[in-house]
Amino acid sequence: MKICLVEDDLVLGRSLQSLLQDGGHEVVWVRRVSDARYWTEEQSFDAVLLDLGLPDGNGLDLLRQLRTAQKQLPILVITARDSIEDRLHGLDSGADDYLIKPFVGAEMLARLRAVLRRSHGESGEVALWTAKDLALDERRMVLTRAGETLSLSRTEFALLLTLMKFSDRVMTRRELESRALPHSDGHALDVHMFNLRKKIGEGYIRTVRGVGYVLERQ
Incomplete structure (x- = not known):
């Protein structure tokens, strides 16, 4: 934390x-x-x-x-x-x-x-994050879209989890890199973000030019 x-x-x-x-x-x-x-x-x-x-x-x-x-x-x-x-x-x-x-x-x-x-809305250890028809179970590391399970890499999962946790604001590239890709260069973020968007589909992650990314919850 x-x-x-x-x-x-x-x-x-x-x-x-x-x-x-x-x-x-x-x-x-x-x-x-x-x-x-x-x-x-x-x-x-x-x-x-x-x-x-x-x-x-x-x-x-x-x-x-x-x-x-x-x-x-x-x-x-x-x-x-x-x-x-x-x-x-x-x-x-x-x-x-x-x-x-x-x-x-x-x-x-x-x-x-x-x-x-x-x-996190937790009474125990389970943390469930949602955005539109996406549901991410942080403890079990499971992502579903409209009830269908999607397969993400560990880095893709970390990126999406970070965007969901801070969906009330734009996440800068530096923040995303520090939380999900601490040992990678800046080009790796673009690759992982491209793959993540391809897997979950369009309409969830919006690019804010010159700043970073934000998750569209509604």
């Missing part, structure tokens, strides 16, 4: 970054609202860990902006603001969960897993 960590405290930030990386997550750690805005606009994330007390702005304003721009993005607030009013304000502003400092690392990881499961 790719996590955006927004935390201005150096000691806590380093600790959380190490904890998340030890758990197998890729982490982009920023300390300011302006940097958080930049990275969440330029890159796609599976979740955001957001401190509210930031040096250049209000974390709640950033929270509302993130929720408006990316409705399905899981956001876990981590803050020292511990009053009931603060918690309600954070949840009403769009947080999926609210964790009070100081906290134990294991609890933070458990809450992060929980918000990720909820964002």
Whole structure:
């Protein structure tokens, strides 16, 4: 999973970054609202860990902006603001969960897993993604179109899964390459995208010239 960590405290930030990386997550750690805005606009994330007390702005304003721009993005607030009013304000502003400092690392990881499961519509481990008549079972690595199973390579599956997970926005070529083809050159993306489109058919993946690709859900 790719996590955006927004935390201005150096000691806590380093600790959380190490904890998340030890758990197998890729982490982009920023300390300011302006940097958080930049990275969440330029890159796609599976979740955001957001401190509210930031040096250049209000974390709640950033929270509302993130929720408006990316409705399905899981956001876990981590803050020292511990009053009931603060918690309600954070949840009403769009947080999926609210964790009070100081906290134990294991609890933070458990809450992060929980918000990720909820964002996928999961009560257990199964994640089913849909677009038009396509249905992709992430756990079983099975893709069907109108009930008929389609055969994809591992890379094609990773590309389609990424586009489905972030269907509310255009995915840049760099983002797709980093998630589905981390060890390939830029030409490989074109080849795999051509093969994927050929297998699933026209009308699902739209090219945004000069930027990347977006999945048409409806």
